[in-house]
Amino acid sequence: MMQPLQSSALLVRPATSARNAERANARASTPAATDAPKMRAEGLKAFFGNVEVLKGVTLPVEEKTVTAIIGPSGCGKSTFIRCLNRMHEVVQGARVSGKVLLDQQDIYGTDVDPVRVRRRVGMVFQKPNPFPTMTIRENVLAGLKLNGIRPKDPEELVERALRQVALWDEVKDALGRSGTSLSGGQQQRLCIARSLALEPEVLLMDEPCSALDPIATARVEELIHELRERYTIVIVTHNMQQAARVADFTAFFYLGELIEYDSTDVIFTGPSEKRTEDYITGRFG
Amino acid sequence: MTRDRRRKLVDGAVRVLCLLATALALVPLGLVLFYVASRGIGGIDAAFFTELPKPVGESGGGMANALVGLACLFGIPPGVLAGVYLAEFGNHRFAKLVRFSADVMSGIPSITVGIFVYTLIVLRTKSFSALAGGVALAVLMLPTVTRTTEELLRLVPESLREAALGLGVPKWRATLRVVLRTAAPGIATGIMLAIARVAGETAPLLFTAFNNAFWPTGLAQPTASLPVQIYTYAVSPYDEWHRKAWAAALVLVAMVLLLNVSARLLVRHRVRSR
Numbered sequence: 368m369m370q371p372l373q374s375s376a377l378l379v380r381p382a383t384s385a386r387n388a389e390r391a392n393a394r395a396s397t398p399a400a401t402d403a404p405k406m407r408a409e410g411l412k413a414f415f416g417n418v419e420v421l422k423g424v425t426l427p428v429e430e431k432t433v434t435a436i437i438g439p440s441g442c443g444k445s446t447f448i449r450c451l452n453r454m455h456e457v458v459q460g461a462r463v464s465g466k467v468l469l470d471q472q473d474i475y476g477t478d479v480d481p482v483r484v485r486r487r488v489g490m491v492f493q494k495p496n497p498f499p500t501m502t503i504r505e506n507v508l509a510g511l512k513l514n515g516i517r518p519k520d521p522e523e524l525v526e527r528a529l530r531q532v533a534l535w536d537e538v539k540d541a542l543g544r545s546g547t548s549l550s551g552g553q554q555q556r557l558c559i560a561r562s563l564a565l566e567p568e569v570l571l572m573d574e575p576c577s578a579l580d581p582i583a584t585a586r587v588e589e590l591i592h593e594l595r596e597r598y599t600i601v602i603v604t605h606n607m608q609q610a611a612r613v614a615d616f617t618a619f620f621y622l623g624e625l626i627e628y629d630s631t632d633v634i635f636t637g638p639s640e641k642r643t644e645d646y647i648t649g650r651f652g
Numbered sequence: 653m654t655r656d657r658r659r660k661l662v663d664g665a666v667r668v669l670c671l672l673a674t675a676l677a678l679v680p681l682g683l684v685l686f687y688v689a690s691r692g693i694g695g696i697d698a699a700f701f702t703e704l705p706k707p708v709g710e711s712g713g714g715m716a717n718a719l720v721g722l723a724c725l726f727g728i729p730p731g732v733l734a735g736v737y738l739a740e741f742g743n744h745r746f747a748k749l750v751r752f753s754a755d756v757m758s759g760i761p762s763i764t765v766g767i768f769v770y771t772l773i774v775l776r777t778k779s780f781s782a783l784a785g786g787v788a789l790a791v792l793m794l795p796t797v798t799r800t801t802e803e804l805l806r807l808v809p810e811s812l813r814e815a816a817l818g819l820g821v822p823k824w825r826a827t828l829r830v831v832l833r834t835a836a837p838g839i840a841t842g843i844m845l846a847i848a849r850v851a852g853e854t855a856p857l858l859f860t861a862f863n864n865a866f867w868p869t870g871l872a873q874p875t876a877s878l879p880v881q882i883y884t885y886a887v888s889p890y891d892e893w894h895r896k897a898w899a900a901a902l903v904l905v906a907m908v909l910l911l912n913v914s915a916r917l918l919v920r921h922r923v924r925s926r
Contacts, residue, residue, distance in 0.1 A: 457817055459743060486820030496811040500833050510819035513829055558815070565819060 403471055405430035405599045406451060406488075406569060411465035413446050413455055420446050422623040423465065428569070433591060433600045435614030435631065437607055439646065442620040444603045445493075448571045451601065452488035453481040469569070486514070489567035493574040495554035497546030497561070504542040506557055510565040528564040532556040532590055552583020559590065563598075570594065572602040576609065588613050607647060611635050619643045685905065692902030695895040719861055719877050720851050722786025727793035728843055734794075735801025735839075740827050751802075758795035765791050766856030774860060782875035785861025789850040796849065800842030804835040837918060844915035848908045854879035878904045 404427035413421035421443045428434050428451075436444040449455040450463055453474060466473045474484045497506045507525045511518050518524045525542065529535040534556045538549070546557055555575060562570060572591075576584040591600060591613045604610050610617050610631065617634040619626045619642075627634065627643045638644045645651055734754070738747055769788040774780055808831050816826035832839075862874040878900050885897035 452818070454814065454818060457814065482820050482822050484820075485818060490814075490818035492811060492814060492818070494811055496809070496815040498812060498815065498830060498834070500830075500836075509816075510821070513816060513819060513821040513825055515825075561815075561819065 403468075404428055405470065406601075407466075407468040408447070408450070409466040409468065411447070411450055411463070411467060413443070413450055413463050414461065415458070416460045420623050421450070424620075424625045426618055426625055426628055428599060428601055429616065430599050431595060431597070432615040433595050433602060433613050434616045434618065435610035436601065436603045436618050436620060437605070437610045437646075438620035438626075439651070440605065441622075443623040444620045445573050447620065448490075448573055448601050448603050451569070451571055452485045452490055454485070454490060456481070486510075486565055487567055488569040488571060489562035489565060490571045491555070491559050491562055491573065491575050494578050495551055495558050497549070497554050497557050499545065499547045501546055502543050503538050503546050503549070503557060506546040507560050507564050509561055514565075524564060528560040529557075531563055531594070532560040533586065534560060550583070552579045552586060555579060555583070555587060556590065559587075563594075567598070569599045569601065572600065574603050574605060577605065584609070607635075619646060621646070688898065688902050688905050691895075691898040692900075695899030696902065719782060719785045719789060719857070719875060720847060722782060723789030723793055723850055724843075724847065725790075726786055727790030727846075728797055731794050731797025731843075731846075732801050732839065734798040735805060736827060736832065738798065738802040739805035740823075740831065751799075754795040754798045757791075758799070761855075762792055762853050763855035763859075766859035769856065770859040780860060780862035780874040782861055784859075785857050785875060785877065788856035788860045789853060792850050792853060792856065793846045796846040797843055800846070801835075801839050804838040804842065805831060807838070808834045841915045841918050844911050844918075848911040848915070851908055851911070852879055852904055854883050858883070 406428035408424050408426045411421055411424045411426075412419060424443075424447060426447075436447060438444050446455060451467055451474075453463075455461050455463055463475060465475075467475060469484070469487065473479070474481075474488075497503075498509055501509060504525050505512070507528050508518065508521055511524075526535060526539075529538065534553060537553060538544075538557075541548075546554065549557060555578070559570075559572075559575070576587050579587065588609065591602065594600060595615075602610075602613065614631045616628065617631045618628040619634065619638075619640070621642055627638055627640045629638070634643060635647060638647060734750065738751055741747075742750065765788055769784050769791065773784040773787060777784075812830055812834060813826060816830045817823065821830075857877050857880045861877055861880070882897050882900045882904065885893040885900070888894070
């Protein structure tokens, strides 16, 4: 279904390139100390039992940008982002070695509580998963309520979160309905709103559009564009056009290794690795 | 052509056999219900539920409820919690042991449980008591409640647990407020069925709560229950008591039936609301 991209440069929004250039300039002019990325994986390995699914990945995640992780199925891209908020270890028999720095601090440090990490680094999953026993309103507030936090102005918070994901106008008269009564695309946006209500610093998205139709996908992508003004986003996608459309930086994973990481236009127009090029042009994967 | 005819013939024959077998299985149920209803209906009046048994008189009505209530108190919390442990935290050898014991326990004859509680409580306190009866029924409920809870928690999709954990919710809270809440209607159904099962138990009560012709004044006293009352009346030589036994049996069957039906309605309602 994936067509070879003859002129993949066309897929990259001019805005993205301009943005990257700007960023590069900004980086060149700022001192190195403040230049540290928002997150950084260092020699990150992940295992399921004895199987090594990530073989030592080192990758920065720049603040307030969108970083896309692409690669064929089973290349470890989902595992990678699950390591970024310590969700990998939730699975029985799964473990991690190496470092993941969040604002220079290792989230796998011995004194770090995974629960705290997950409040700072939110996650949106492949399949929309609103809580079926809760209403739309309760779903938005779930992160706070379940953590025992009482928001000062819940109504305002619900509206703000739902407006951020462009769902407010569609559901404002039905906030009392079950979260699962919405369509798939709406459910996914509700899940994003649920994560945003906790005001995370980083938002991880694990193939957020793979269960959605093209129209819903377009809406979520639009949303990602808006969200990167305020959040640092890492998105896993098996859809290369999507990566080209939404991401500032793209990392190509293959068989548990990071093959190449660069700004999205470089990856899609002039990758330095043969394997990246083969994958981008649809020769395998 | 002949092959086709043969196939259709076999198909028809098997269908008739299945129908017959189903009918055969339903006959005893129908007969019991019909017999209990026709014999018991005459003995039921308002006094049947409110007055104390007379020498040759009525039976106590509410006692089974009291015992079952106690059983729920002792049986449901540990049962549900054990189920939560097995489904959410139990991946060790200990969990296997717990699961295996629960399975064995559900196969233990109820009279054995009666004797167990007799030696455990009745002999020590030197008295039959409602407490002992409640414990005996609770022990009978425990494995059913545990295993039902476990099974239903396993049906809760993994994605919901991840959603909660991904929001930075501690595991215990995610289990309690998301997983358990999602499975709650199903677990409630399982508990109702467990209650319905122990409500008719006689054997363990003979050794524990025994019987009492008067209103019990405390949990430490022998207490009447419908099943034991039925047993006592049924083996007596008096016609009047036999009639009361039938009436009590009808009340018991109706209660169990009501529990079962409401459990099923609960499930159907849940399915429809999805």
